[in-house]
Each structure stands twice: as C-alpha cells, then as structure tokens.
Amino acid sequence: xxxxxxxxxxxxxVPLWAWLLAMSSLLALYLVLQENGMLLGQAAExxxxxxxxxxxxxxxxxx
Amino acid sequence: xxxxxMKKLVARGALAGLLAGVVAALxxxxxxxxxxxxxxxxxxxxxxxPGARGGDLFSRPTQVVGGMVAAVVxxxxxxxxxxxxxxxVAERVHRQSAFARSLHLAAVGFAAIVLLPMVxxxxxxxxxxxxxxxDQRTSMYVSLIAAGLVLALLAHWAYRALAKRHWPGPxxxxxxxxxxxxxxxxxxxxxxxxxxxxxxxxxxxxxWQWRLASLFELAALWAGLGVGFGLxxxxxxxxxxxxxxxxxxxx
Numbered sequence: 001x002x003x004x005x006x007x008x009x010x011x012x013x014v015p016l017w018a019w020l021l022a023m024s025s026l027l028a029l030y031l032v033l034q035e036n037g038m039l040l041g042q043a044a045e046x047x048x049x050x051x052x053x054x055x056x057x058x059x060x061x062x063x
Numbered sequence: 064x065x066x067x068x069m070k071k072l073v074a075r076g077a078l079a080g081l082l083a084g085v086v087a088a089l090x091x092x093x094x095x096x097x098x099x100x101x102x103x104x105x106x107x108x109x110x111x112x113p114g115a116r117g118g119d120l121f122s123r124p125t126q127v128v129g130g131m132v133a134a135v136v137x138x139x140x141x142x143x144x145x146x147x148x149x150x151x152v153a154e155r156v157h158r159q160s161a162f163a164r165s166l167h168l169a170a171v172g173f174a175a176i177v178l179l180p181m182v183x184x185x186x187x188x189x190x191x192x193x194x195x196x197x198d199q200r201t202s203m204y205v206s207l208i209a210a211g212l213v214l215a216l217l218a219h220w221a222y223r224a225l226a227k228r229h230w231p232g233p234x235x236x237x238x239x240x241x242x243x244x245x246x247x248x249x250x251x252x253x254x255x256x257x258x259x260x261x262x263x264x265x266x267x268x269x270x271w272q273w274r275l276a277s278l279f280e281l282a283a284l285w286a287g288l289g290v291g292f293g294l295x296x297x298x299x300x301x302x303x304x305x306x307x308x309x310x311x312x313x314x
Contacts, residue, residue: 014154017069018073021073029141032133032140033137034201045120049120049129050126050129051132051136052129053091053126053127053130053133054129054131055133056189056277057099057276058137058281059177059184059185059186062189063192
C-alpha cells in the first residue's frame with residue numbers, strides 16, 4: 001500500500017463549474033416537469049403536452 | 064485521485080441516470096400505462112368544459128413515447144445533480160465505501176424528493192386537477208421538496224455534531240433521523256392541503272392503482288440511480304470489471 005498523497009484544496013472541493021452545471025440541470029428539470037407558461041409562454045404548451053404522461057407518472061402537479 | 068475527478072463523476076452520473084431512466088421508462092410503459100388509459104377514458108367521457116386546453120396536440124402513441132422520454136431526460140438531469148452532490152458528500156463522509164455512499168445518497172434523495180411530497184400530495188392521474196390551481200399546487204409541492212432537502216442537511220449536521228461529542232453511532236442515528244421525521248411531521252401539518260377535490264367519476268381503486276404505479280416508477284428511477292452510480296464509481300467494482308475485461312480480451 002502506498003502512503004496517501006496529500007490532496008490540494010482545489011482538488012478536494014467541488015469546482016464552481018460543477019455547481020453551475022447542477023443549477024442548470026435543476027432549471028432544465030423545472031422546464032420539463034413544472035413549466036406551465038410562466039417562463040416559456042406558448043412553447044411551454046408543446047413541452048407540456050409531449051411529456052404530459054411523464055409529469056403525471058412522476059407525481060408532479062399538473063392541470 | 065479518480066474518485067474526486069469531477070468530470071468523470073458527472074459523466075458517470077449522467078450514464079447512471081440514463082440507465083435508471085430506461086428502467087423507469089419501462090415501468091412507465093408496462094405498469095403506469097394501464098391506469099393511465101383507464102383515467103383517460105374517464106376524462107374523455109366527460110362533456111368538454113368551455114375554454115379547456117386542447118389535450119390532443121399529440122396523438123396517444125406519441126404521448127406514450129413522450130412519457131418515456133420524459134422519464135429518461137429527468138433521470139439523466141437528476142443523475143448529473145446526484146454526481147455533484149455525491150462529490151460534496153464524499154468530501155465529508157469518509158468511512159463508507161463508494162457504493163454504500165451512493166446507495167445512502169439515493170435513499171436520502173428518494174425520501175426527501177419522492178416520499179415526503181408523495182405522502183402529503185399523492186400523485187393524481189390525468190382527469191384530476193384543476194388548471195386554475197396548478198401554480199399554487201406547484202409552489203406547495205416544490206417548497207415541500209425544498210423543506211425535505213433542508214431536513215436531510217439538518218440531520219447530516221446533527222449526526223456530525225453529535226459525533227464530535229462522542230455519542231455512539233446508533234444514538235446519533237436515532238436522534239438525527241428521528242428529529243428529521245418529527246420535523247417532517249410538523250411540515251405535513253403546516254403545509255396546506257391540496258385544494259383540488261377528486262372528481263366523483265374517478266374510482267378510488269383507480270386512484271390507488273395510479274399512486275402505486277407512480278411510486279413504483281419513481282422507486283425504480285432512484286434505485287437504478289443509486290445502484291448504477293455506485294457500481295460505476297466504486298473502486299472495487301471497477302477493478303473487478305477491469306479484471307473481467309482483461310481475462311476476456313485476447314493478449
């Protein structure tokens with residue numbers, strides 16, 4: 001067994017880009033599952049109707 | 064330090080999400096579709112309400128595919144977030160194998176993001192739900208999930224704080240988890256009830272069947288994510304897989 005190599009702080013903390021990626025994934029989740037026209041307006045209707053089965057099946061509130 | 068390589072972790076999170084999404088999509092097709100059809104038949108039998116939104120923008124088969132695509136997309140996005148949170152947890156929790164850590168994180172995510180809102184605001188099939196209250200229901204649902212995640216963090220902090228006071232593991236677990244459950248009970252009372260009545264033409268048996276099917280799809284998604292990601296990041300599982308490949312590959 002080798003002795004553990006000291007890890008620098010920059011390697012040990014979650015990088016900023018990863019948090020930003022996580023935030024944009026959450027925004028995308030909102031657009032797929034929750035958007036009712038508040039942000040996207042008309043385009044929301046297309047997304048909404050296409051994934052309509054999925055929204056109900058995943059237990060998300062729906063009209 | 065592959066265990067901390069963020070890019071690889073994110074790629075594995077997305078891959079685990081893809082696998083979990085495919086499993087959830089199959090559950091959607093094989094199990095959720097049956098009560099879905101029964102609910103749609105009830106909805107179609109009603110006289111069209113004035114000013115109702117067009118439900119026939121897409122054909123029925125397209126919507127079935129859409130439901131499966133939604134499961135896969137949602138699972139991949141959750142997988143990416145899962146990988147980032149996993150790395151954050153891995154910096155703090157060391158006495159655990161990567162596989163066990165992934166399973167624990169998935170279990171906590173399932174409890175806070177699925178079980179908590181499912182008990183307070185159970186899933187409803189199409190044909191239940193007033194379009195006028197959807198924004199209100201959405202904010203109640205999202206805020207309850209946020210509260211569940213805060214409770215998970217509080218439990219984590221309490222567990223660590225008690226460790227510094229040298230409490231034995233089981234006692235820390237009981238106090239941290241028990242406290243979170245009590246606070247979840249308080250949240251159930253504080254959060255408002257779903258304002259929508261269940262229409263009288265929707266049978267209780269269909270509602271029950273629907274909610275079990277929905278819970279099954281979400282459980283498949285989170286189980287797939289926890290197990291899939293755990294196998295992809297666990298060093299011993301990776302070594303074993305590499306050994307298998309080396310044994311099969313011609314030298």
